Amino acid sequence: MSEGGDSGRPGPSGDHTPRLEQRPLSVLERRLTLADMLDTSTFAELVKSFAELYKLGVKVFDEKGNRLADIKSGNGDFCGYVFSFPEGKRCCTQTVARVKDGPLATTQNARAPAAPQGTKVHGMIAVPCFTGLRYLVLPILWEGDVLGRVVFGPFVPEDLGELPSSLTDLTPGIDLAQAQSYLAKIRRAPESTIVKVLLHFAQLLETLVAAGQKTFLTSQVHIEATLENNRELETQNKRLELMNVQLKDMDRLKSSFLATVSHELRTPLTSIIGYSEMLSEGLVGTLNQEQTDYVRTIMEKGDTLLKLISSILDVTQIEAGKVRLTFEPVNVGDLVSTAVSSIKPQAQKKGLTLDLRLPGRAVEVRADREKLRQVMVNLLSNAVKFTPKGGWVQVLVTEVKFQPELDGEGWQFVVQDSGVGVPTDQLDKIFQSFYQVDNSSTREFGGAGLGLAIVKSYVEGHGGKVRVQSELGQGSRFEVMLPVSPPPPRSVIAPPLSEPPPPPPDRF
Amino acid sequence: MQLNHAQRELTVKVVYYGPGLSGKTTNLQMIHARTGSEGRGKLLTVETHDDRTLFFDLLPVFFHTKGGYTVKVKLFTVPGQVIHNATRRVVLQNADAVAFIADSRRSAGQENNQYWANLQDNMRENGLNAAQVPIVIQFNKRDLPDSKTDAELQETRARGKEPVVGAVAIRGEGVLETLYAVLQLAYRKMDEQAGLSRNIGLTEAEFLKLIFARMDLSGTQVGDWLANGEAPR
Numbered sequence: 001m002s003e004g005g006d007s008g009r010p011g012p013s014g015d016h017t018p019r020l021e022q023r024p025l026s027v028l029e030r031r032l033t034l035a036d037m038l039d040t041s042t043f044a045e046l047v048k049s050f051a052e053l054y055k056l057g058v059k060v061f062d063e064k065g066n067r068l069a070d071i072k073s074g075n076g077d078f079c080g081y082v083f084s085f086p087e088g089k090r091c092c093t094q095t096v097a098r099v100k101d102g103p104l105a106t107t108q109n110a111r112a113p114a115a116p117q118g119t120k121v122h123g124m125i126a127v128p129c130f131t132g133l134r135y136l137v138l139p140i141l142w143e144g145d146v147l148g149r150v151v152f153g154p155f156v157p158e159d160l161g162e163l164p165s166s167l168t169d170l171t172p173g174i175d176l177a178q179a180q181s182y183l184a185k186i187r188r189a190p191e192s193t194i195v196k197v198l199l200h201f202a203q204l205l206e207t208l209v210a211a212g213q214k215t216f217l218t219s220q221v222h223i224e225a226t227l228e229n230n231r232e233l234e235t236q237n238k239r240l241e242l243m244n245v246q247l248k249d250m251d252r253l254k255s256s257f258l259a260t261v262s263h264e265l266r267t268p269l270t271s272i273i274g275y276s277e278m279l280s281e282g283l284v285g286t287l288n289q290e291q292t293d294y295v296r297t298i299m300e301k302g303d304t305l306l307k308l309i310s311s312i313l314d315v316t317q318i319e320a321g322k323v324r325l326t327f328e329p330v331n332v333g334d335l336v337s338t339a340v341s342s343i344k345p346q347a348q349k350k351g352l353t354l355d356l357r358l359p360g361r362a363v364e365v366r367a368d369r370e371k372l373r374q375v376m377v378n379l380l381s382n383a384v385k386f387t388p389k390g391g392w393v394q395v396l397v398t399e400v401k402f403q404p405e406l407d408g409e410g411w412q413f414v415v416q417d418s419g420v421g422v423p424t425d426q427l428d429k430i431f432q433s434f435y436q437v438d439n440s441s442t443r444e445f446g447g448a449g450l451g452l453a454i455v456k457s458y459v460e461g462h463g464g465k466v467r468v469q470s471e472l473g474q475g476s477r478f479e480v481m482l483p484v485s486p487p488p489p490r491s492v493i494a495p496p497l498s499e500p501p502p503p504p505p506d507r508f
Numbered sequence: 509m510q511l512n513h514a515q516r517e518l519t520v521k522v523v524y525y526g527p528g529l530s531g532k533t534t535n536l537q538m539i540h541a542r543t544g545s546e547g548r549g550k551l552l553t554v555e556t557h558d559d560r561t562l563f564f565d566l567l568p569v570f571f572h573t574k575g576g577y578t579v580k581v582k583l584f585t586v587p588g589q590v591i592h593n594a595t596r597r598v599v600l601q602n603a604d605a606v607a608f609i610a611d612s613r614r615s616a617g618q619e620n621n622q623y624w625a626n627l628q629d630n631m632r633e634n635g636l637n638a639a640q641v642p643i644v645i646q647f648n649k650r651d652l653p654d655s656k657t658d659a660e661l662q663e664t665r666a667r668g669k670e671p672v673v674g675a676v677a678i679r680g681e682g683v684l685e686t687l688y689a690v691l692q693l694a695y696r697k698m699d700e701q702a703g704l705s706r707n708i709g710l711t712e713a714e715f716l717k718l719i720f721a722r723m724d725l726s727g728t729q730v731g732d733w734l735a736n737g738e739a740p741r
Contacts, residue, residue, distance in 0.1 A: 026601050028566070028584070029510065029521070143549035144570035144578060210550050218554050218563050221598055225563075228594035 027220035034062040034140065034147045037212035044069045046208075054197050055187040056155060060140075060205075062148040065101055075133070075154050078182035082131055087170035091130045099127050099151050104139045114191040122202065126191065129154055130166040134191065136198050142209060150205065152198045156188040252320075259316040262309045269309065273302040311450040314374075315433050318457045325368040325461050327486055332363035332411065336397055339376035346384050353392040359399040363411050366485045371458045378451040379415040379478050386476070387419035400484055405465050409484045416477040422470040431456040431466070455480075462486045509604050509698050511708075518708065520581045520698065522690055523600055525627050526609035527619040528560065528588030531648040534677040535609060536567045536583055539687060539723070542680070547571060547722030561587045564599045571718040575709035581691065581719060588623075597630045605642045605694035607686050612647040612655035612674070642693030645672045646686040651679075671740050684720070684728045689740045691719060713737060 043060075051058045051071035060069040082088040102108055110125040113136055127135040133154035140148045163179060278284060280295045287295065317323050340356050347354045383393045396414040403410035422430055422437055429435050436449040452466075459466050464482035510519040524532040533553060540551040549568040555561060565585040572578055584603075586596040600606075608627065610620040631638045647661055656664075658674070665672040671689045675682025695704070695715045704710045717734055725731045733740065 026598055028564075028582075028599065029519075029602060143568040144580060210552075214552055214554065217552065217566070221563050221595060224598045225592070225594040228597055232594065 026224055027217060031145070032213065032216065034060075034068060034209070035066070036216050037209050038068065039212065040068055043208065046204075047071055050201060050204075056152055056194070056197065058201070059100075059151040060148065061100060061151070063146060068148070074186040078131070078133075078179065078186060079154075081174075081179060081182055082167070082171065085171040085174065088167075091170060095127070095129045095135075099135045099137055099153075102127075104137065104146065104149060110137070113195045115195045116192055119195070119199070121195065122199070124195065124198065130164075130170070132157070132160045132164045132167060133186065136191075136194055138198055138202055140202075140205060140209075142206075142213075147209075150198065150201060152194055152201075154186065155194055156183060156186050158188055158190045160188075255316045255319040258312055259320065262313040262316065266306065266309050266313070269302060269306055273299055273306065276302065311454060314454050315450050318454070319433070323457070323461070325371060325458075325486075327366045327368055330365055330367045330369050330372065332365055332397055332413075333358045335369065335373055336376060336395065336413070339373055339380060340395060342377060343380045343384055346381070347393065350384065350387070350389050350391075352384060352387055352390070355392065355394045357394070357396045359397060361399060363397060363400055365400075365411065365482065367462060367482070368458075371461070372482075375455050375458050375480065376413065378455050379413075379480070382451055383415050383417040383419065383476070383478075387417045391418040391475075393417045403481050403483070405467075405481055406463070406483050410464070410481055411484065413480040413482070414477065416475065418475040421472040421474055421476055422468070423472055424470075427468055427470065430468070509602075509702065511702055516577045516708075518577055518579045518704070518710070520579065520691075520694055521603050522581060522583050522605050522607065522694060523603040524583065524585040524607045524609055525596070525600070525623070526588060527611065527616065527623045528590075530588060530609045530611045530616075530620075531675075531677040532585035532588065532609045533561050533565050535607070535646070535648075535675075535683050535686065536565050536585055538677060538680045538683040539569070539583065540567055542684065542724040543569060544722040560589060561585060562592075563587060563595055569719060571721070573708070573710050573714060573718065577708050577710065579710070579715070579718070583687075593626070593630070596626070597633055600627075600630050600636070601634050603636065603641060604698060605644070605690045607690045608643055608645045608670075609648050609677075610645060612649050612661075613652055614654050614656060640697065642690070642697055643670045644686055644690040644693065645670050646675050646677075646682060647672060648675045648677050648682075650674045650681075651676045665741070673740060680727075684723060684725065684730045685733075685740060688716065688720070688730045688733055691716060692739060 047058050047060060047069035048071050051073050055073050057073045057075060058069065058071050059067065061067055079092065083092050098108060098110070102110070104123055104125060106112055106125055110127045113121055113124050113126040115121050115124075122138065122141065124136060124138045127137060129135065131154075134157050135151055135153035138150045138152075139146045140150060163174075163176060163183070168174060168176075276295050276299045279287065280292060280299065314323075336356065336358065340354065344354060380393070380395065387393055394414075394416045396412075396416070398412040398414070400409055400411050402408070403412070426437050430437065431452050433453040434449045435453075456466050459480055459482065462482050463486045464480060467479045467481070468476060469479075470476040509521070510517075512518075524535055526532055533555075536551060536553075540548065547569060549570075551565065551567045553561065553565040554563045564587060565583075567583045568580055569583065570578060570580045584599050586592075586599045606627065608624065610616070627643075628638050631641060645664070647656065647664075649655060661672055661674060671693075673682050673686045673689055675686060677683050692712065695712050698704055699712070704715075705712070713734075720730055720734060723730075725734075729740075732738070
């Protein structure tokens with residue numbers, strides 16, 4: 001609730017409702033003024049044409065006495081002449097004040113207007129002027145409030161003959177013939193006629209106010225509703241931002257947890273593998289065939305586990321932004337041959353044809369040898385893993401030439417296979433950490449879904465790009481494009497799911 | 509409520525709330541039709557081409573008290589369509605009481621519930637204490653097939669503290685009864701907050717009598733209620 005007009009003292013209020021925020025009072029709770037609801041310039045035009053049509057002076061004031069329209073008609077000379085007499089001036093000023101600011105009641109010289117029997121006059125009053133002229137004043141009522149008043153006149157009542165003594169007594173020496181000739185310029189009519197014209201004007205005004213109120217309220221409420229919508233969106237955005245921050249925190253926690261756990265897993269695993277090695281090499285006594293087989297299995301599985309843990313550690317380090325690349329001269333041919341020979345045993349076990357094609361000329365580049373080897377091994381072991389028995393894997397290294405994608409000199413490392421392929425709709429997801437095309441618990445292929453995420457990060461760390469083409473059931477082709485000389489190493493390389501790029505700096 | 513001692517004026521705001529097409533505008537049209545022109549303003553309504561309320565409707569009803577105060581009761585409707593929630597919230601600001609217009613049909617139960625929840629949400633958003641703003645529930649469209657039975661209405665009544673009024677607004681049935689119920693509760697709340705009877709000498713009986721004095725009460729229970737000072741339940 002709100003209270004007002006009580007000399008600023010708080011009113012008797014028991015309202016302790018909590019306010020979420022102080023919003024400005026809606027237009028629906030404001031008292032509207034005439035100026036809110038009327039288009040003042042077109043309204044003034046309308047009043048002018050009305051005054052000209054009926055040859056009558058028309059004035060419209062709002063409730064505070066501000067003039068919204070003021071059209072004079074014919075009375076200028078007469079009133080000016082009367083005004084030139086000192087007493088005339090005083091009485092004229094008095095009459096004008098009575099008409100403009102006096103009470104809208106039949107007091108202080110005002111009386112009820114002469115209206116035809118049964119006509120509702122809606123609070124109209126008639127105010128006689130000491131000159132014998134007359135004014136009619138009508139309150140502008142809206143929803144029970146007085147919003148202002150319309151003043152018609154002065155006009156000459158039809159029954160006015162000689163100028164009254166109330167004028168002649170106050171203006172000694174007045175030239176009556178002159179005064180009469182000025183008077184003739186003012187509209188002469190029966191009061192009841194002017195009453196009808198004024199009632200008609202009031203109807204017109206009511207229609208204008210009704211239309212104006214509708215337009216004003218609806219446009220203002222529309223603005224308020226838009227602001228309200230905006231406020232709601234801002235609140236929602238803030239909530240989303242907060243959630244985003246929380247999610248990022250959780251993601252960091254997850255990476256840090258994985259890093260710690262992987263590290264803690266690797267330490268005992270190294271001992272398991274080390275002791276198994278010593279056992280299999282007979283350092284603590286000769287083993288029989290069965291024992292040797294068992295110990296080799298322990299070593300093999302331990303090795304697989306170690307690789308898995310290493311890749312988790314790699315990814316967590318990439319995500320934590322802790323990976324640094326060290327560039328040195330690398331002979332690509334040698335590096336690819338080493339990588340290929342490391343996966344040869346697995347390929348042979350599955351009966352795959354492994355075909356390596358190197359360019360005629362040696363490719364000498366700058367790269368991080370270890371990371372590049374891992375890129376190759378990851379792609380190759382994926383190809384071997386996802387190609388069924390009897391299939392083929394082809395490895396191709398191109399010569400150094402201009403690479404449009406890199407906008408500079410570079411080379412390509414391509415691994416193609418006749419494997420199971422990747423569904424088209426998942427091609428852009430396979431580079432995400434932990435993503436696997438087959439995510440079911442009964443999936444056919446092992447692994448943690450980290451190999452390609454690592455490939456992408458390392459390749460991009462070299463300023464290169466990875467591209468994949470695949471057809472389900474037909475095979476896949478991974479192309480790695482690398483520059484001959486990578487850009488100066490950034491202190492860290494970006495995680496596989498990179499942050500959105502920072503907004504461009506302000507233009508102005 | 510806006511109480512202006514200098515202008516000796518009390519403005520009361522009542523909002524008709526509820527799902528789209530439940531009959532909020534019809535309620536105001538009926539009140540407008542039954543009230544003499546000297547006791548009310550024009551019915552302002554903004555509709556879309558399909559006769560649905562776009563922004564709001566506004567019907568002002570006013571009278572003068574013996575103590576010389578002008579009392580204006582502004583009756584608003586909110587737009588029922590889901591997309592106009594912001595407008596609903598703007599219109600609902602600082603409401604003194606709410607008439608919740610529900611569709612009696614069983615099939616409308618879920619929508620009634622959604623808008624009831626929406627009303628509570630918007631009151632909270634506006635800083636209105638839902639427990640302190642009186643609400644009257646009108647079950648409109650009692651004449652349609654599939655409407656809830658009187659016994660079911662009784663169940664709804666028993667589930668909460670809000671008075672429940674049955675209505676067929678299109679025929680004017682229950683419209684003035686709903687208005688009576690909501691104004692009675694509005695008065696009691698304002699009297700509690702601002703001591704209307706103590707401070708401006710306006711009693712509940714005078715408040716209700718003067719509002720309904722210019723309305724055609726034939727065929728309604730309001731005349732009896734006014735005579736006996738009864739409260740609908």
